[in-house]
Amino acid sequence: MLDVGCGTGRLAEHIADIVGPSGRVVGIDPLPERIAIAGSRARANLAFAVGDARALDGSATASVDVVVLNAVFHWLPEKAGPLGSFFRILRSGGRLGMTTWPPGRRTALQEVRLQVLGEPPFVDHVRPPDGVLFRVDTDRMYALLEESGFSDIRIELRPVEQVFPDAEAAIRYSEASSFGNFVGHLPAELGTRARDEIRRRLQDRIGDQPVVRREQRMVVLARKPA
Numbered sequence: 001m002l003d004v005g006c007g008t009g010r011l012a013e014h015i016a017d018i019v020g021p022s023g024r025v026v027g028i029d030p031l032p033e034r035i036a037i038a039g040s041r042a043r044a045n046l047a048f049a050v051g052d053a054r055a056l057d058g059s060a061t062a063s064v065d066v067v068v069l070n071a072v073f074h075w076l077p078e079k080a081g082p083l084g085s086f087f088r089i090l091r092s093g094g095r096l097g098m099t100t101w102p103p104g105r106r107t108a109l110q111e112v113r114l115q116v117l118g119e120p121p122f123v124d125h126v127r128p129p130d131g132v133l134f135r136v137d138t139d140r141m142y143a144l145l146e147e148s149g150f151s152d153i154r155i156e157l158r159p160v161e162q163v164f165p166d167a168e169a170a171i172r173y174s175e176a177s178s179f180g181n182f183v184g185h186l187p188a189e190l191g192t193r194a195r196d197e198i199r200r201r202l203q204d205r206i207g208d209q210p211v212v213r214r215e216q217r218m219v220v221l222a223r224k225p226a
């Protein structure tokens with residue numbers, strides 16, 4: 001099975017335990033730093049490599065039973081190309097499993113971040129497109145999967161609540177999971193200033209309450225027809 005956007009490899013390692021010695025799990029991620037960490041988990045049935053969902057041309061057709069993407073699909077600006085690749089490399093009857101975030105209300109942290117980055121001097125620096133822009137809703141997800149040839153499509157929204165004790169904890173989580181995009185487009189000194197300002201405003205907003213993030217997680221299963 002192939003774990004696309006495997007990050008530091010924790011999920012791939014868990015899946016390798018499930019598939020056992022007769023199975024084989026490969027995790028790919030575009031960030032060499034993450035693959036370096038994941039690599040320490042490698043063993044006989046588990047391997048990692050730098051790779052990208054948008055560049056799977058080198059992967060053999062009909063070569064895997066399962067493709068998974070956990071919290072990755074919303075980072076892909078274009079969907080049809082990667083979905084076509086997943087379909088091609090899956091064997092007949094193979095399965096695709098994904099979790100992702102659908103569009104929704106911005107969290108307090110996202111609002112404060114956009115506000116701060118939209119003000120001088122930070123606004124003078126070109127920001128990469130906001131990952132929130134690449135989210136798709138369940139109808140669009142269904143259509144994309146159908147157009148790519150998948151069948152047995154199941155899509156569920158499951159409520160998720162994350163509680164962070166303070167603004168700093170919420171920011172640290174967001175930095176770690178936002179692919180270097182939190183304030184990564186700013187020169188180092190400005191990035192530190194922006195981060196401090198975001199933390200201060202978020203903490204002002206919440207007072208001594210925890211930061212609570214409520215979202216719906218989209219869970220997707222689909223199959224390549226046998």
Ligand SMILES: C[S@@+](CC[C@H](N)C(=O)[O-])C[C@H]1O[C@@H](n2cnc3c(N)ncnc32)[C@H](O)[C@@H]1O
Pocket residue numbers: 004005006007008009010011028029030031034051052053054069070071072075076177178179
């Ligand atoms: C929120 S992390 C999830 C990591 C891992 N799947 C997990 O559940 O722990 C999102 C991951 O998607 C990866 N990613 C971003 N763009 C990608 C792309 N075009 N192809 C593959 N992975 C990508 C990032 O490098 C990051 O590791």
